[in-house]
Amino acid sequence: MTTRIQRTNRKRILDAALEVFSAHGFRGATLDQIAEAAGLSKPNLLYYFDSKDAIHRLLLTRLLDTWLDPLRMIDPMGDPQTEILAYMRRKLQMSQQYPRESRLFANEILQGAPRIEGFISTELRVLVDEKAKVIAGWAQAGRIAPVDPYHLIFSVWALTQHYADFAAQIGMIRGAEHDPFTGADAFLHHVYARMLAP
Amino acid sequence: MTTRIQRTNRKRILDAALEVFSAHGFRGATLDQIAEAAGLSKPNLLYYFDSKDAIHRLLLTRLLDTWLDPLRMIDPMGDPQTEILAYMRRKLQMSQQYPRESRLFANEILQGAPRIEGFISTELRVLVDEKAKVIAGWAQAGRIAPVDPYHLIFSVWALTQHYADFAAQIGMIRGAEHDPFTGADAFLHHVYARMLAP
DNA sequence: GTCTATACTCTGATAGAC
DNA sequence: GTCTATCAGAGTATAGAC
Numbered sequence: 001m002t003t004r005i006q007r008t009n010r011k012r013i014l015d016a017a018l019e020v021f022s023a024h025g026f027r028g029a030t031l032d033q034i035a036e037a038a039g040l041s042k043p044n045l046l047y048y049f050d051s052k053d054a055i056h057r058l059l060l061t062r063l064l065d066t067w068l069d070p071l072r073m074i075d076p077m078g079d080p081q082t083e084i085l086a087y088m089r090r091k092l093q094m095s096q097q098y099p100r101e102s103r104l105f106a107n108e109i110l111q112g113a114p115r116i117e118g119f120i121s122t123e124l125r126v127l128v129d130e131k132a133k134v135i136a137g138w139a140q141a142g143r144i145a146p147v148d149p150y151h152l153i154f155s156v157w158a159l160t161q162h163y164a165d166f167a168a169q170i171g172m173i174r175g176a177e178h179d180p181f182t183g184a185d186a187f188l189h190h191v192y193a194r195m196l197a198p
Numbered sequence: 199m200t201t202r203i204q205r206t207n208r209k210r211i212l213d214a215a216l217e218v219f220s221a222h223g224f225r226g227a228t229l230d231q232i233a234e235a236a237g238l239s240k241p242n243l244l245y246y247f248d249s250k251d252a253i254h255r256l257l258l259t260r261l262l263d264t265w266l267d268p269l270r271m272i273d274p275m276g277d278p279q280t281e282i283l284a285y286m287r288r289k290l291q292m293s294q295q296y297p298r299e300s301r302l303f304a305n306e307i308l309q310g311a312p313r314i315e316g317f318i319s320t321e322l323r324v325l326v327d328e329k330a331k332v333i334a335g336w337a338q339a340g341r342i343a344p345v346d347p348y349h350l351i352f353s354v355w356a357l358t359q360h361y362a363d364f365a366a367q368i369g370m371i372r373g374a375e376h377d378p379f380t381g382a383d384a385f386l387h388h389v390y391a392r393m394l395a396p
Numbered sequence: 397g398t399c400t401a402t403a404c405t406c407t408g409a410t411a412g413a414c
Numbered sequence: 415g416t417c418t419a420t421c422a423g424a425g426t427a428t429a430g431a432c
Contacts, residue, residue, distance in 0.1 A: 005415085024309055027226035031408060044416055046409065103308055106363070110301055110308070111222055113366045120370045128371050145392075150372060151385035158360030159353060165304075166355070168311045172318045173326050174348060187349035194343075194392040203397085228425065242398055244427065 010048055013038045017055045022103040025111070026056055057115065060108065063101050064119055070094060071153070074131050080138040081196050088156050088192055089185070095164035096181045102164035128153060144196040152195075159188055208246050210236045215253045220301040223309070224254055255313065258306065261299050262317055268292060269351070272329050278336040279394050286354050286390055287383070293362035294379045300362035326351060342394040350393075357386055 016037035020029045031052055035042045049055045070090035074083050095102055108116055128150070135149035163170065163184055170180050214235035218227040229250055233240040247253045268288035272281050293300055306314055326348070333347035361368065361382055368378050 009415095025223045025226055025305075028223055028309070030406085032406095041417060042408085043410080043418085047415065052408065106304075106308055107223075109364050109367045110304055111226070113370070117370065120367055124367075125371045145388070147388060148381050148385050151378075151381055154360060154364075154368065154378075155357055155385070155389065157364070158356045162352060162356035162360075166307050166352075169307045169318055169322075170352065172311070172315065173323045180349075180352075183346050183349055187346050187353070190343070190345060191353065191389065191393050194395070195389050197392070207397090229427090230425075239399060240426085241400085241428080245397065250426070 013045060013048055018059055018100050021056055022100040025107045068127055071131055076134045080143045085192050088188055091156055091160040095160045099164035099167060102161050106165045142198055145198055211246055216257055216298050219254055220298040223305045266325055269329055274332045278341045283390050286386055289354055289358040293358045297362035297365060300359050304363045340396055343396055
């Protein structure tokens, strides 16, 4: 049986761990940092979770669960331009709302994706292949410009995740008070509208 | 006086360190890994360099020296579309030729850019402001479409560096035998030609 | 210049009192 | 459930022989 205090403590630990892992990577993060951020002692952390690795794995698993939703939602029956623009918007919103999750993922890929290789080579790959086929069909039918569907999908990832993963750099260049996401939405809308016009 | 063996050993160490740091981040990398990759003993490593930190700092400094060159080369007197397309191409070539350097940089930014905050807030920021003004002038004059110059520059960074930083993911999705850079060049040419047309 | 041996610190994890 | 104390291993760096 799970008490309320157990649930809130687990939540606090996972939130603190997300903060620390996304900022320093798996090896760079320490249990001391996570414990301090969570307001608990280090042994108490390990009362709730078996190990540092278990915390990290749980965070990644949760993330991957929702990571593919924006791509999944592309409707083969919808209007091509509308569908792709909406996909870009959903992805940009994820960068805005969940920048730490994006950086956790980026850290993992940068290091060769050792823990999520299986996920990427199977689930993600199948989904990308499926949606690439849909987009290729749209291009074939002349409903959008003849673009490579894989590079199109990669471009959405690159352009949207950049605002989360490289937020530190963007903040230092534009000034921290400037919110990059408002301008980003308009800019990316311009980019994809132009790119896709038949 | 520096002997030839000293020069080659220093070079081997730096190359090995770039390999390991770019793949695991600063904390994730160990001197043992670097020593093994360089074919030297760990104490011998520290005969050539003062510390782990010194090696890392030297790699970053060298990188930043050339990191801005592609942006610097944008010529205010040139043809706007040609200049921006050539900039994108130079940057894409850097991702292709120096993916490890790109990942070293990405690791640093992901972690909040602690070691290169000064560089970004001063040199890089000044250069970006300067080139943004040039691009804004081109837009003002109607020579390219009216795009936000900062987001335009960020988009070049995002789209080109993605092929280096997320190479592991791209390889798992498209198959390792598929070279993503050939298709990328054509795709990005399409993107920027469309984006910039007045 | 290069190695073996080792000092010392940090960190993940456990023991055991309360 | 939570803490103090502590162990065991890893990792950076140094000492000193050759």
